[in-house]
Structures are given as C-alpha cells and as structure tokens.
Amino acid sequence: MASNPHKRDYSITGPENQRAQERGLATAEWYTSPIPRQRLKELMKRKDGPAIRDTFIWFGSLALVGLIAYQTWGTWWAVPAFLVYGILYATPGDSRWHECGHGTAFKTPWMNEVIYQIASFMVLRSATPWRWSHARHHTDTIIVGRDPEIITERPPVWKILLMQIFHLYGGPVELKRVILHVFGRLDKQEREYIPASEYGKTFWEARVYAFVILGVIAACIYTGSILPAMFIFLPSFYGGAVVILFGITQHLGLHEDVLDHRLNTRTVYMNPIFRFLYWNMNYHTEHHMFPMVPYHALPQLHQEMKHDCPAASPSLWAALKEVVAALIKQKDNPAYVIERPLPDTARPYVYGIRQDGDEAAVTNGTAS
C-alpha cells in the first residue's frame, strides 16, 4: 500500500528533527506580547498560600470521596463514586504535575518537588524524563520532529485519542519505559532530550514507582480484591477522561511549526470547578508565553495581554467542538488549521523566524 504523501514523521528521532533545525525553528526566539516589566514582575511573584490551600482541598476531597467509594464497594453506587474519585485523582494530578514541574506553584522549592513527585506517579509520568520532555515542549512548542508532547499528528490518529480517554495509549508506553528504567535503560526517544547526568535519577525514580506498583499488586493478592488498586494506580487509567478533554484544547487544530504561541495555543474560559481541577491551565497561551507566571496569577495575566491575542474560546464545550471539527477536516486535508483573527489592538502574527525587516510577520489573521 502506498504511503500517504501528506503524512509527516512526528517522531523526534526522525528526519523532521533535522528539517526543523535547518528551518531555524528549533530553539528559536518566540514572540511575546508587550507587558510592562513592572507589571510582569508583580504577576511573576511566587506565593505558598494558594497552592497549600488548593493541595489541602484536593487531598481532602480525595479522602472524602475515597471513603464514600470504599463504603459503596460491592454495590452499583461504587461506579459513580469511583468515577468521581478517579477524576479527582488524575485531573488535578495532571495539572499539579505540570505546575510543580515548572516550579511556580509554590514559593518554597521543596513543596513544588514533593507535589511534583507524587503527582507524577499519580498520572504515571516518570518524574525526571517528563521534566525534560516538558522543557523541550516549551522550547519547541508544536514544532514537528522536536516537540515530544504533540498529542496527535495531522491527519489525526483517532485510535490514540480514544484510547487516551482511559490512558490506554500513553499509560502502557510509560509502563514499558518504567521497566526499561528499572533495568538502567532508556528508549531512543528519551535519549533525545534527557541529558546523561539525569539518567541515574531516572532509574532510581522508576525503581520507586515499580516498588509502589508491586506493593499495590501484592495488596490486591493478599486481600483477594482489586480494591487497593482502585485507590492507587488504576485511577491513572479509569480517571483519565477529563485529562484528555482538557488536554486536547491546548494546541489541537492550530498551527504547527510557528514561533508565536497565539497561533498554536488556545486559551479557553472555564468555570471555577474546572479551573480548580486544571489549575488555570486553560489560560494556555498566557502560560506558554510567560511560563514564569504562577497559575494563580494567570487570570490577571490574561487581562494584561488579551488585547494582543485572538479571542479566547468561550467555554470548554466550544473549544472541544472547534477541536473535533478541525480534526475531522484534517483527516482529508492535513494542512487545515483554524485561523483566528487578532483584535485591532494586536501586533501581527509571527509565523516563522524573524528576519531583517521582520519579513516573517504578516498581517493580522492571514495565513502563511
């Protein structure tokens, strides 16, 4: 069968990596919206209070719902109870992993690190490898061949997206990597972005993960029930639906291979409950442009830069509809992207590397 001529190689060890470097898209300078330095300094200010409060609410809610789930075990009420437990386990697990990985959630460094390690296990992402994967994602956001965190390629692979509702694609990949790490090995892709100095840490973290997982399996065998795994480890899978719903709004349907986060990243307005679960990561354009601004200041940052950005999606539902419609179009036309007009107050989009006379910047809302 002939291969699809439009299909690009999204692996970061393939030819697109070299191509991105030749085009000047790797480790390039990104556009930032104009915000007065003094105001940015205020927004970047770190605090422990909000994250401590939110962490108590999170773990307190998990304990309460976990108790209800435990008491309903063996009845049909356990289904909704564990569904809520799983969502409360995996969704904030994902956003706390993210924020604490940036080291911005808490002012105190060790607090970020403790929550980062716990949340990494909860969402089954090896702490050190994913720290480096995410650093690359911020360096080369949605640059094909460079960014290891592109959720799906163009045309989209629906099977992967659907499997991810229960973390059945990323989860097994990660477990395979954990096994490799336990035995002191890395896969080829990880070698692209993890420096050798971090290998030892990676291997020891994997051994701790393996110890905990084996402990949960032993508890299941001892009690003759999967109940222990329903509280630890399995929620990483059965609680993943909201993680993927939030995650696909971040970049999908937008441009690849550009150097302006307004073109490849989406900000979505969400209700307070979703914002608590997601720790304001719905302000995603703002986060990518200024990753030093902590989650609790992102709504204020949004106010400072919205005059320079396309309109935010009005709701999660609206964003999901837009994403799914774009993915359907990309099935037949992988080049399709959503074009979002900029307000009159905005600077033009920057599509590629800046050259003399800013040739790569073109007028508002027009395609490259």
Place this chain on the structure above:
Amino acid sequence: MSIAQWVEACAAEEIEVEDVIRFDYGDRTFAIYRTENSKYYASDGYCTHEPVHLADGLVMGDVIECPKHNGRFDIPTGAAKRRPVCIALKTYPVKIEEGKVLIQID
C-alpha cells in the same frame, strides 16, 4: 590571552532591588543583577540551557530564574540550582563607582 578591563554598564539606580537588566557590550550580552540585599552582580546574559535572555527572568533573593524553562542559578556564584539548568553561569566581578555599575570583562 585577553586582558580584563572594567566597563561601565549602567547607573546603579537603573536597576531596582531584586531585578536584572541586560547589558550588551560588543558582541557579548551580560546580565546585571541587584539582589534583595542591594548587592550587585554580573553574569553572562544567556541561560546555559538554551539561549534565552536572563534579563527577562525573575530575581528572587539571590536566585535568577530563566524566563523560558524556569531553570535557576545562584546569582553570586552562577551555580546551577534547578533543572533543566545543569551548567553554571559565568560570573564577572562588579564594583560601584560614583553611582555607576562597572563590570570586569575578560
């Protein structure tokens, strides 16, 4: 062998407490810091992880955080303090004379 020289970077008052500014000299770029206790320091202007201007970063006490990946350096020594930063920053001697910040460049 290059000879070290003192170069005027800026007025001392130009840098706020707990802040950093960029200083270009020839084809080189430096970051000049004023820390929490009003001491001045200087280092190379780019993060050692990737070429991002540290002058866009955040000074917290004696630490500078890189604006792109949140890597951190100890300002007085240049030591790497937080991943993804692994390599130390090169630092330069600084003195204040007649209200001016001078840095010694080799």
